[in-house]
Amino acid sequence: MGTERKTDPMHAGRTTSYLFGAILVSFLLLIPVLPPEEEGVLAAPPCRPTRSDMEGPFYVPEVPLRTSTGSGLVIRGRLLGAPDCRPLPGGWIEWWQTDRRGHYDDAHRGRQNVATDGAYRFVTDFPGVYPGRPPHIHFKAKAPGYRSLTTQLYMRGGEKEVEFDIVLVPERQGPQEKR
Numbered sequence: 001m002g003t004e005r006k007t008d009p010m011h012a013g014r015t016t017s018y019l020f021g022a023i024l025v026s027f028l029l030l031i032p033v034l035p036p037e038e039e040g041v042l043a044a045p046p047c048r049p050t051r052s053d054m055e056g057p058f059y060v061p062e063v064p065l066r067t068s069t070g071s072g073l074v075i076r077g078r079l080l081g082a083p084d085c086r087p088l089p090g091g092w093i094e095w096w097q098t099d100r101r102g103h104y105d106d107a108h109r110g111r112q113n114v115a116t117d118g119a120y121r122f123v124t125d126f127p128g129v130y131p132g133r134p135p136h137i138h139f140k141a142k143a144p145g146y147r148s149l150t151t152q153l154y155m156r157g158g159e160k161e162v163e164f165d166i167v168l169v170p171e172r173q174g175p176q177e178k179r
């Protein structure tokens with residue numbers, strides 16, 4: 001008796017549901033296309049953290065603040081934070097290296113607080129070579145909210161100026177890292 005009444009409303013209900021579903025799916029498919037600035041953010045290259053490297057046996061803490069540990073070689077760069085390459089004011093860098101003859105000494109150790117845009121710069125001697133290693137300068141870096149990093153800058157030989165950006169990893173991953 002009520003068969004027809006039951007069938008029609010159900011059929012009509014399904015049709016409405018299908019239509020609504022199709023519209024909803026179309027709308028959802030369009031969403032990623034609409035805001036071009038979001039595509040730009042997604043397409044931006046990631047800010048790769050600087051690879052850590054051996055500390056070695058010659059690190060000494062509490063070295064003086066300096067802009068020079070020699071002459072002839074300029075090292076400059078910025079201290080940045082992954083994943084968005086933001087400058088890290090409040091951070092610092094330390095470096096230590098050999099003299100031109102390949103011997104570590106206190107004259108070739110320094111520390112700098114980076115500028116508000118994360119920049120640092122110092123002048124130094126070209127590091128001497130010792131057996132089995134390419135010319136290199138050791139670095140440590142740290143900034144509030146970011147993990148400390150120990151790494152090395154390698155050179156081919158003969159450079160007069162080298163740009164070396166240092167990218168740190170946040171101490172906390174996820175939304176809490178945002179400031």
Ligand SMILES: [Fe+2]
Pocket residue numbers: 056136138
């Ligand atoms: Fe070394």
